[in-house]
Amino acid sequence: xxxxxxxxxxxxxxxxxxxxxxxxxxxxxxxxxxxxxxxxxxxxxxxxxxxxxxxxxxxxxxxxxxxxxxxxxxxxxxxxxxxxxxxxxxxxxxxxxxxxxxxxxxxxxxxxxxxxxxxxxxxxxxxxxxxxxxxxxxxxxxxxxxxxxxxxxxxxxxxxxxxxxxxxxxxxxxxxxxxxxxxxxxxxxxxxxxxxxxxxxxxxxxxxxxxxxxxxxxxxxxxxxxxxxxxxxxxxxxxxxxxxxxxxxxxxxxxxxxxxxxxxxxxxxxxxxxxxxxxxxxxxxxxxxxxxxxxxxxxxxxxxxxxxxxxxxxxxxxxxxxxxxxxxxxxxxxxxxxxxxxxxxxxxxxxxxxxxxxxxxxxxxxx
Numbered sequence: 514x515x516x517x518x519x520x521x522x523x524x525x526x527x528x529x530x531x532x533x534x535x536x537x538x539x540x541x542x543x544x545x546x547x548x549x550x551x552x553x554x555x556x557x558x559x560x561x562x563x564x565x566x567x568x569x570x571x572x573x574x575x576x577x578x579x580x581x582x583x584x585x586x587x588x589x590x591x592x593x594x595x596x597x598x599x600x601x602x603x604x605x606x607x608x609x610x611x612x613x614x615x616x617x618x619x620x621x622x623x624x625x626x627x628x629x630x631x632x633x634x635x636x637x638x639x640x641x642x643x644x645x646x647x648x649x650x651x652x653x654x655x656x657x658x659x660x661x662x663x664x665x666x667x668x669x670x671x672x673x674x675x676x677x678x679x680x681x682x683x684x685x686x687x688x689x690x691x692x693x694x695x696x697x698x699x700x701x702x703x704x705x706x707x708x709x710x711x712x713x714x715x716x717x718x719x720x721x722x723x724x725x726x727x728x729x730x731x732x733x734x735x736x737x738x739x740x741x742x743x744x745x746x747x748x749x750x751x752x753x754x755x756x757x758x759x760x761x762x763x764x765x766x767x768x769x770x771x772x773x774x775x776x777x778x779x780x781x782x783x784x785x786x787x788x789x790x791x792x793x794x795x796x797x798x799x800x801x802x803x804x805x806x807x808x809x810x811x812x813x814x815x816x817x818x819x820x821x822x823x824x825x826x827x828x829x830x831x832x833x834x835x836x837x838x839x840x841x842x843x844x845x846x847x848x849x850x851x852x853x854x855x856x857x858x859x860x861x862x863x864x865x866x867x868x869x870x871x872x873x874x875x876x877x878x879x880x
Contacts, residue, residue, distance in 0.1 A: 514873075516543040517597040519608045521585075523547045523555040523563065524575045527717075528789040529624045530556045532674075532695050533603040535857055536622070537561065544597075548588050548607065551575040566592065582629070583653055586610050586660050599873060602668065606630075610664035618873050621668035623690065625786045626681045627661050630654050662686060670871065672864065674787040675808040681786075691867055694811055696860035697789055699851070701766055702796040705774035706844040711737035712802075712834070713776040715769060715790050716783070718744030723782035723804070723825050728754050730830035739776075741769055773797040778837050782825055785809065791819065795851035798844035802833045812855070816840070818847050 518540060520533045534556040537545060546564045554575065566588035568574050568581060585607040592611055594600055600619040602608040606627040613619050633654060662685070671690035673679035679690040712731070716722045724740065728750060731738040738758045740750075751760055764772070773779065779794035780802045787808035791801040795818050803809050805821025813819045820840070822833035853859070 514598045515596060516540055516599045516601065517546060517594050518543045519546045519589075519592070519594075519600060519602040519604075519611055521547065521604050521606050521608045522549040522578055523558075524549050524551045524578050526555050528695075528787070529603060529605055531697065531789065532622065532624070534558070535696065535698060535860075536601060536603060539857075539861060540601075543601075546592055546594070546611075548585055549575050549578055564592075579629075583657065586657075586664060590664075606661075609668055610660075611667065613667075618670075618871065619668045620670045620672060620868070622672050622674075622695075623678060623682055624674055625678050626685045627657075630658050630661055631681075631685055670867070672867070675811045677807050677810075678786050692811070693860065693863045693867070694855060695787060695789070696855050696857045697792050697796065699796045699856055702770045702793055703774055704796070704798045704844070704848050706798055707775075708777045708799070708844075709775045711739055711776055713772050713779050714738065714740045714742075714781075715773070715779065715793075716740075716742045716781075718742055718746040718750060720746055721783055722746075724750055725753065726825055726827045726830055727780050727782050728758055729827035730834060731755075731758055733827065733831060734834065736834070738780075739772065741772065770797070773799055778802050778819075778834075780830070780834070781809070782830060784825075788812065792851055792855045795819075795847050796855070798848040800837060800840070800842050800847060802830070802837050814850065817843075818850050 518536055537558055545561060548566045548568050550563045550565050568584060568588050574581060589607050589610040590612060594611055595614055598617050600611060600613050602611060602621045604621060605624040609621045665686035671682055671688050673682055673690040673692050674695045676692050679692050682688055682690045714724055714727055716724060718724060732755045735757055739761055741761045741764045743762050773794055774797040776799055778800050779790060781790055782804050784804060784807045791803055791809055792812055794801050801813060801819035803819055803821060804825055805823055815821050820833045820837045822829040
């Protein structure tokens, strides 16, 4: 059986790309397709061939890939997948539009509905340079929404990473989705029950991540906070931070894993559709102090793996941090929760069972 792996674009290194990297490792003989590929900016696929679209030839396309939004659907529709029996797409937007033979199977690992189309105002808060173009963007997006719903009917099966995303898929696309929480590559992280006196934020510095309220909470508490990651909000956030808050920028995977294992807690204030960072913290035996909505409702156990706060305000973050500092955490139990639910093997066992029910389960045996 011939397998194709398809992803929106490989021009960055986020949670969706990390999941696609796991799919590529699981299926080393499968062919890889994407619209744009920048090997220096995304996950490591080694010497594996990556098939791109005609968008790859546009000068600056990898850097300004968001500006090409109207061109992605035609590009994915033009990909020839007629020789493939099973298509596994990984998408937050466009890859679900690929065409297949009538007798082939298309399984879509949907990280979210197309956020920039269906939640445009919130999405643009993280990309201020595009906000001035909103009147023109809104007109184009009305057309793209129709195409998004149309091509969302292509996959035979949706697998959502959380109940939040499954509800959105059903509400917007009219498609049912099976919820299978995504894994992480837990070999990248290590356990430690010796925590140090600092807290950690690991995130792209975008406005919807609400790192500003975390900083304000730590300004008030005076506790040490380290922030890894970069983004358009960095200068603004640095301007409001006191001396106890340190910005580390991009760090290596090894350094990030070390920080995850040593920190007293990882703090997440965003409303995440799923959220891999809390799971990464748990694999390190580290509790999570997080906004109690969205994907964390699927992945965290209050009082066992972390503490929820119910409002995105500095006061709520402060109260949750104080509660976490008074909690006697069982770091081994935190680690075991992650091992029992979010490893690659657990994930693929669940996917395999779903595909077996569809009559194609044997394809999930790695080549």
